[in-house]
Amino acid sequence: MAITYTSGEQVEVYRFSLPATILIPLLAVFLQAWLPLRIHFFSLFDFPLLVTIFFAMARRNPIGGLVTGSLIGILQDSLTHQPIGLYGIAKTVVGYGASSLGIRLDVENAGARLLLTLVFYAVHEVVYFMVARGLASLHMASTWQHEVGSGFANAFLGVFLFALLDRLKQRT
Amino acid sequence: MESVLSRYKNLIVLAAVLFVQILGLAVQVRRASADSESSSRLIRVWAVGAISPFEKVLRWGQTSISDIWHNYFYLRGVRAENRDLKLEIERMRLEQVRMSQDADQARRLQALLAFKEQFISKTLAAQVIGWSGSEQSRTVYIDKGEDDGIKPDMAVTTVDGIVGKVLHVYGSTSQVLLINDQSSGVGAILDKSRLQGILRGTASGEVGLEKVMTDETVPVGEKVLTSGGDRIFPKGLAIGTVTQVTSGTDAFLNIRIRPAANLSKLEEVLVVTRIDERQAAPEQTGTVRAADLLAERLPSVPQKPADATLPNEASATPVAAKKPSAPGTIPQANSAVNTTGPAANKTHAPGTTPLPRGVAPTTIPRTAPAQPSTSNTDARVSNGTGTPSEETKPERPAEDHPQ
Numbered sequence: 312m313a314i315t316y317t318s319g320e321q322v323e324v325y326r327f328s329l330p331a332t333i334l335i336p337l338l339a340v341f342l343q344a345w346l347p348l349r350i351h352f353f354s355l356f357d358f359p360l361l362v363t364i365f366f367a368m369a370r371r372n373p374i375g376g377l378v379t380g381s382l383i384g385i386l387q388d389s390l391t392h393q394p395i396g397l398y399g400i401a402k403t404v405v406g407y408g409a410s411s412l413g414i415r416l417d418v419e420n421a422g423a424r425l426l427l428t429l430v431f432y433a434v435h436e437v438v439y440f441m442v443a444r445g446l447a448s449l450h451m452a453s454t455w456q457h458e459v460g461s462g463f464a465n466a467f468l469g470v471f472l473f474a475l476l477d478r479l480k481q482r483t
Numbered sequence: 484m485e486s487v488l489s490r491y492k493n494l495i496v497l498a499a500v501l502f503v504q505i506l507g508l509a510v511q512v513r514r515a516s517a518d519s520e521s522s523s524r525l526i527r528v529w530a531v532g533a534i535s536p537f538e539k540v541l542r543w544g545q546t547s548i549s550d551i552w553h554n555y556f557y558l559r560g561v562r563a564e565n566r567d568l569k570l571e572i573e574r575m576r577l578e579q580v581r582m583s584q585d586a587d588q589a590r591r592l593q594a595l596l597a598f599k600e601q602f603i604s605k606t607l608a609a610q611v612i613g614w615s616g617s618e619q620s621r622t623v624y625i626d627k628g629e630d631d632g633i634k635p636d637m638a639v640t641t642v643d644g645i646v647g648k649v650l651h652v653y654g655s656t657s658q659v660l661l662i663n664d665q666s667s668g669v670g671a672i673l674d675k676s677r678l679q680g681i682l683r684g685t686a687s688g689e690v691g692l693e694k695v696m697t698d699e700t701v702p703v704g705e706k707v708l709t710s711g712g713d714r715i716f717p718k719g720l721a722i723g724t725v726t727q728v729t730s731g732t733d734a735f736l737n738i739r740i741r742p743a744a745n746l747s748k749l750e751e752v753l754v755v756t757r758i759d760e761r762q763a764a765p766e767q768t769g770t771v772r773a774a775d776l777l778a779e780r781l782p783s784v785p786q787k788p789a790d791a792t793l794p795n796e797a798s799a800t801p802v803a804a805k806k807p808s809a810p811g812t813i814p815q816a817n818s819a820v821n822t823t824g825p826a827a828n829k830t831h832a833p834g835t836t837p838l839p840r841g842v843a844p845t846t847i848p849r850t851a852p853a854q855p856s857t858s859n860t861d862a863r864v865s866n867g868t869g870t871p872s873e874e875t876k877p878e879r880p881a882e883d884h885p886q
Contacts, residue, residue, distance in 0.1 A: 341537050343616035344624075351747050354618060373493040381500055389530030390613075391620035392650055392660060395523045396508035398617075400501060407497050443619065446508050450665055451619065452686030 325369045325480040335476070336362050336383045344390055355464045357432070359383045363402050364431050365473050367409035368418045369480060376413075380406025394447050401439040405431050421470050428469035432462045528653060531624070535656045538612040539626055546610070603717055605757035607631060609639075611749045612656070621664035621688060622647075623749060628655045636715055638755040644721035644743025645669070645709060646752050657754075661746050662722070663690050670712030671722055673705050679712070682722060682740065690723065692738035699736065701728050707740055717758050 327335075339358040347354035363383050367376030384402030388395040409431055417423060436458060443449040488495065511523060609631075613624040627633050629652050637649040639659050647667065651658040660667055663684040671682040671692055678699055680692040695701060705725045711718030727739035 337533060340616065341534050344534060344613040345538055345541065347616070348611065348614045348623070348749075359616075374496050377497050377500055381504065385504075385526065386530050386533075387616060389523070389527045390534065390624075391615045391617045392622050392658060392664075392666070393617075393620050394508050394511035395526055396504040396511070397619075399504045400508070403497070403500055403504065407493070411493070442505075442508070446505065447512055449619065450686045453618075 323482060324371050325482060327366070327369075327479055327481060331479045332366075335479070336366075336379070336386065340383070340386050340390070343387065355461045356468055357435070357461075357465055359387050359398070360402065360405065360432065360435055361428065361465060361469045361472050362476075363406050364409045364428055364469065365476050367406045368413035368424075368427070371410055371413040373407050373410045373414075376406035376410030377403045378406070380404070393443075393449065397439060397443050397447060400442050401435045404438050405435050408434060421474075424470050424473050425466045429462050429466040432465050433458075436462075527651065531653050531656055531658075535612065535624060535653075538624065539655075542610055542612045542626065603755050603757075604759040605755075606753040607633070607756050609657075609752055609754055611752060615658075618688070619686075621661040621667075621684065621746075622650060623659050623661065624656050625659055625752060625754070626656060627754065628653050628657050630655055632756055633657045633754055634756075638716045638720075638758075639752050640716075640720060640755065641744045641749070641752055643745070644723060645716055646744050646746065646749060648715050649754065659752070662742060663688050663746055668713065669716060669722065670710040671707050672710040672718075673701060673725075674708055675705055676701065679710050680738070682707070690740040690742055692725070692740055693735060695736045695738060697730055697734055697736050701725060701736060701738055703728060717755065 336359065339362040342353075343356075343358045363376075363380045366379045370376060370379075380402035381399050384397075384399035385395055387398040387402075391397075409427070412418070412427065416427075418427060436453075440451050440453075443451055507523075607627055609625040609627040611623050612626050615622040625639070633649055633652050635649050635652055639646045639648060645662060647659045647661040647664075649657050650660040661684070662669055662682060665684050665686050667682075667684045669682040670679070672679045673692075673695075676699070678695050678701065680695045683691055683693055685691060692707060703725050707722040707725065709716040709718055709720040709722060721743045723740040723742040725738055726741045727737075729737045731737040
């Protein structure tokens with residue numbers, strides 16, 4: 312079992328099988344595009360963001376995290392009619408941040424996952440809004456109540472989803 | 484130098500990836516005015532190609548299960564629904580008669596003014612299979628694409644009202660921009676006041692009518708229709724209803740519209756694949772009266788054997804005798820409508836059903852009736868011109884005034 316050591320703490324680095332690496336992000340984007348059409352409540356969630364955070368924290372490799380975030384974001388952008396790169400840039404930053412934090416913190420327990428998902432949701436929204444307004448000149452409308460509610464909803468879903476996805480982890 | 488690169492490798496890669504994406508974004512934004520899709524077409528085709536098969540399979544499964552359940556198992560209330568629908572059809576047929584007369588009149592006037600009218604000549608039904616996945620992009624995907632003849636800028640509608648227009652077309656799917664997206668625009672007209680404006684979506688997903696001056700009066704509840712000015716939506720399609728009117732910051736009103744179509748629960752839509760224009764011309768078809776339709780619903784007279792018919796009737800009404808199978812072929816039937824005279828109670832033969840006032844006999848065909856028409860109320864029955872047919876002229880006036 313390969314173990315990396317950082318700042319005196321012992322952290323494990325995981326990897327995933329190729330089918331899981333490809334299909335889980337695809338499934339996340341698919342659910343994002345399909346579920347809200349049937350049940351509008353699901354538009355609160357950002358499944359691709361949760362998958363980005365999970366992969367980044369599990370792999371604990373910043374380059375791998377940002378590349379994963381970038382690809383998932385671009386895939387998500389491709390389904391919209393807006394310029395490609397809005398979600399790509401936001402998820403690149405999140406992927407990098409999550410994997411960098413994953414090296415330094417214990418991200419295996421539910422409390423840490425809840426908090427980190429909440430923080431990274433906020434980072435994602437801030438970056439997305441900045442890029443959309445600053446670079447693409449899009450008018451954005453959102454209320455802080457909606458954002459806070461959505462942040463907590465994603466954080467709670469993240470805890471359950473990460474526990475489910477933990478089963479797909481393979482130790483290096 | 485090498486140690487610096489390896490030390491900051493992660494940050495350098497992050498900066499490089501962000502730089503490439505920002506550059507790509509800038510290129511797309513710059514080209515947006517010319518062709519928004521050309522620079523990213525390939526990526527979008529791949530993404531849609533990867534996601535839409537799953538969506539189609541799920542949609543197919545959902546539809547199949549729903550069909551099996553509703554068509555073979557869950558039939559509760561179908562009989563009552565069927566009865567209600569029949570009543571509704573009859574009510575609508577009566578309404579149709581009234582409206583067709585108005586339409587005929589309108590066509591005559593349009594013909595006089597050499598108007599050209601637009602009409603939807605071909606539509607294609609499609610199912611909604613997916614959403615963009617972003618609150619900032621209000622688009623949906625339908626299961627019809629280039630292979631089915633879909634082209635960009637085709638109007639998409641439901642029976643309730645318009646939905647949007649086709650934005651991007653792929654092989655077997657298309658992306659539809661909804662009317663509540665902030666980049667959407669539709670030419671609109673208010674139903675009663677005939678004020679024109681531009682319908683636009685907002686960032687929060689609402690729909691508003693712009694460019695209506697503040698000195699105009701727009702009542703809440705007024706219907707909004709397409710004006711046809713955008714050359715995408717044919718004129719007169721329902722858009723929605725005015726829900727709120729406030730004064731804007733500039734010289735225009737701030738009007739909120741509730742879309743007629745439920746944009747958050749779209750399942751099936753119609754894509755308008757062809758719109759034709761034609762010179763208005765009055766139609767030459769026979770007039771159908773509401774009374775004729777009412778008469779069809781009334782209890783009919785059971786068919787009588789030939790020997791039961793009075794001898795003088797058989798000889799006096801050769802036209803009626805040629806149609807023995809039709810119910811109510813009584814020679815007195817035409818006089819049944821004349822209930823004002825003293826003979827009103829004596830106008831129907833024994834064993835027949837008297838028709839109520841103002842109702843024509845059921846044997847009168849709608850286009851070329853052969854039955855006599857001697858009463859005032861039957862003046863237009865014959866051929867729609869108000870002139871009785873030749874066959875009706877020698878009928879028996881004596882029967883209206885029995886001896």
